[in-house]
Amino acid sequence: MALQDLLDNQVKQAVSELYQVTLESVEFQATRKEFAGDITIVVFPMLRVIKGNPVQIGSAIGEHLVQHVNEVKNYNVVKGFLNIEINDSYYIEFFNSICNNVNYGFVHSTENEDAIMVEYSSPNTNKPLHLGHIRNNLLGYSVAEILKASGKKVYKTQIINDRGIHICKSMLAWKRFGNGETPESSGLKGDKLAGNYYVKFDKEYKKQIQDLVAGGKSEAEAKQEAPILLEAQEMLRKWEAGDEETVTLWNKMNGWVYEGFDVTYKNLGVDFDVLYYESDTYLLGKDFVTEGLKSGVFCKEEDGSVWCDLTNEGLDKKIVLRADGTAVYMTQDIGTAIQRIKDYPDVGGMVYTVGNEQDYHFQVLFLILNKLGFDWAKNLYHLSYGMVDLPSGKMKSREGTVVDADDLIEDMAKTAEEISEELGKLDGYTKEEKQQLYKTIGLGALKYYILKVDPKKRILFDPKESIDFQGNTGPFIQYTYARIQSILRKFNSEKNTNDTPSVVDISLHEKEKELIKQLQLFPEVIQNAAQQHSPALIANYTYDLVKEFNSFYQNVSILGAVNENEKVFRVQLSKAVATTIKNGFDVLGIDVPERM
DSSP states (O other), X not given: OOHHHHHHHHHHHHHHHHHSOOOOOOEEEOOOTTSSOSEEEEOGGGGGTOOSOHHXXXXXXXXXXXXXXXXXEEEEEETTEEEEEEOHHHHHHHHHHHTTOTTTTOOOOOTTSOEEEEEOOOOBTTSOOBHHHHHHHHHHHHHHHHHHHTTOOEEEEEEEBOOSHHHHHHHHHHHHHOTTOOHHHHTOOHHHHHHHHHHHHHHHHHHHHHHHHHTTOOHHHHHHHOHHHHHHHHHHHHHHTTOHHHHHHHHHHHHHHHHHHHHHHHHHTOOOSEEEEHHHHHHHHHHHHXXXXXXXXXXXXXXXXXXXXXXXXXXXXXXXXXXXXXXOHHHHHHHHHHHHHHHOTTEEEEEEEEEGGGHHHHHHHHHHHHHTTOGGGGGEEEEEEOOEEBXXXXXXXXXXXXXXXXXXXXXXXXHHHHHHHXXXXXXXXXXXHHHHHHHHHHHHHHHHHHHTXXXXXXXXOOHHHHSOSSSSSHHHHHHHHHHHHHHHHHHHHHHTOOOOOOOOOOOOOHHHHHHHHHHHTHHHHHHHHHHHTOHHHHHHHHHHHHHHHXXXXXXXXXXXXXXXXXXXXXXXXXXXXXXXXXXXXXXXXXXXXXXX
């Protein structure tokens, strides 16, 4: 039984015996640093059922705990706060239970529990991935790994937005201006090549709008009547009709883009279990729009467009099919959700990692799926996150002002190289070892900087600030992990063995106890992070653990301990901290180096 559960039961029993009343709940909090104690029971809420002086009530409960709970060593009462001191043996017993567990904090999934499908990335195939996609990928991948660590079965997926007017814009611009250019002939990754033509389309579109306005059209009319836009719309209709030439070009350019995406995903360290394509699922969505029309979930307007009326739910009417019969995003998302459950019947819920500008879209999607009669619709969750800004301002894809994901990953490694060289930390490394370490540090800095922030908050990303070997950063935590590995290597060298010695009963230093208490929190943090879909809880817990270790390291001699039992224990404690750092960073998708 967990300590807090044990104390909870005993406090309720004490109140029942001492005051003949029933206490519904017990409020706990961490003991303030200036007082002796490991956990504090708040007496004030008890005054609702117990009449008396809070100090006297606290003292009476404290005496009961000392007499009846072996783990309780002593107590003190400060006003209405009962501070409980716990015996060292309790912490040592806990430590012995985890010190050799390399999977500490993780729970194995159970076969009979519903699986969860986590969607992330889900890019358009008309441009390369950028900084915004990086936050999306890192969040989605990490949440999937956290859910797995919490005991859930997880499928990682994405829906590739491979159709629509935006794709036709890139295709049309390549057809007009490309002169047969390919990734091979240009030396560009395929996703970057497609993105260049998306930008070319936008420039030509704006030029045509200016020409039409100069010719007497209103700006609104010009935006609707620009010839290049009309041609792109016609290309979309041809694609949906299966026109051979259009479909061939679509397959070719999308193929270029997929190859480019795969390189970026590999460099970023994310992966997927299953892929879905909008070009497949939008048709299923259209089928269910037809079904919904029959059942009265949808209604058809005079122009032929199909809508869902959500005014009774406090929303508005939402289009699900255009007047010309073409699908919208909602159509595709309806089809995709249904297809996923068909393919994976064990899935009982889904997590959609999509920016907060789509909050309304997912509110509508979940309502529509519920109206269509799908029970699993109540287990759909939108992992809504804030945008990523740069000191220079907001990014715009069509204007070509985005921060390219590949460039950013490369720049992070270069920044790590510059800072590491300045600090002189890598003496004795080969050139290859240095390059690998720069990548590990740079990518770790990028991931940690983004994941330590609550997903709902907007981020101002500063690459230089993220690569700092001090403070709440990835490199600071990586450096501490490497420091512990150095301690372990030195200890094992002294002993001429890698065997794990047993931990014996000793009297704990206050810093050792604080470190064990921090380790105790990790499984609960994993569960909370899974429930809240928040990697930030893991990131900031890991930072707190590292701060606690560094305080221990500065105040307690590890390898210099005079008593051999103390030395063994401190080495083992350091090893357990390293394991927990690694496990925490694993679910964040961050590597930890053995040396730095």
